[in-house]
Amino acid sequence: MKVLVVYYSMYGHVQQMAQSVLAGVELVAGVEPVLRRVREFEDIEKDIPQHEHALAVWNRHKDVPVCTLEDLREAEGIVFGTPTRYGNMTAQMKRLFDSTVKLWLEGVFEGKPAGIFTSTATAHGGQETTPFTMMAPLLHLGMIIVGVPYSTPGMLHTEGRGGTPYGASTLAGSSNELQPPPEDLAIAQALGRRVAEVALKLRG
DSSP states (O other): OEEEEEEOOSSSHHHHHHHHHHHHHHTSTTOEEEEEEOOOOHHHHHHGGGSHHHHHHHHHHTTSOBOOHHHHHHEEEEEEEEEOBTTBOOHHHHHHHHTTHHHHHHTTTTTOEEEEEEEESSTTSSTTHHHHHHHHHHHHTTOEEOOOOTTSTTOSOOSSSOOBTTBEEEEOOTTSOOOOOHHHHHHHHHHHHHHHHHHHHHHO
């Protein structure tokens, strides 16, 4: 069975988180991890070479296959990753959600577990609202939301970093100067493992 990790990332923080989520999926025997990226908008893709940091990230993941409807259909569990835009998912990720009408009508997503991870510039820039707003379409699709329990190591903290019960998260900084700390990556891995374990149990 397959568990899909699908993400959008421009500056690399969500990309790093996606790798940790994938590593968590890989820990579960009997589950095949699948990594996909969300298609970039054509105008932004053309502009990427003008931005050194964005170009470096693009070169690291341009060979990751773009997520298709068939990828979504085949997955028994899905973990979605996106930066925040005004407390919500990016338009690129929203376009993927909006493309699923045919699968929704077929009930393809019903009963499948879903997790969420995100990156925000600041501590109050969408760490909680981004997962919350993403849950609405996931519930419309009939998916089962999988969060991060506080029993997960690193969740009980008061530091200026990520980690919410609604999904894994990290802080990028207002100039994208921060990198995900080991604790945030560990929580992302725990989320991937949890979604894979739930998917396996539900299938059985």
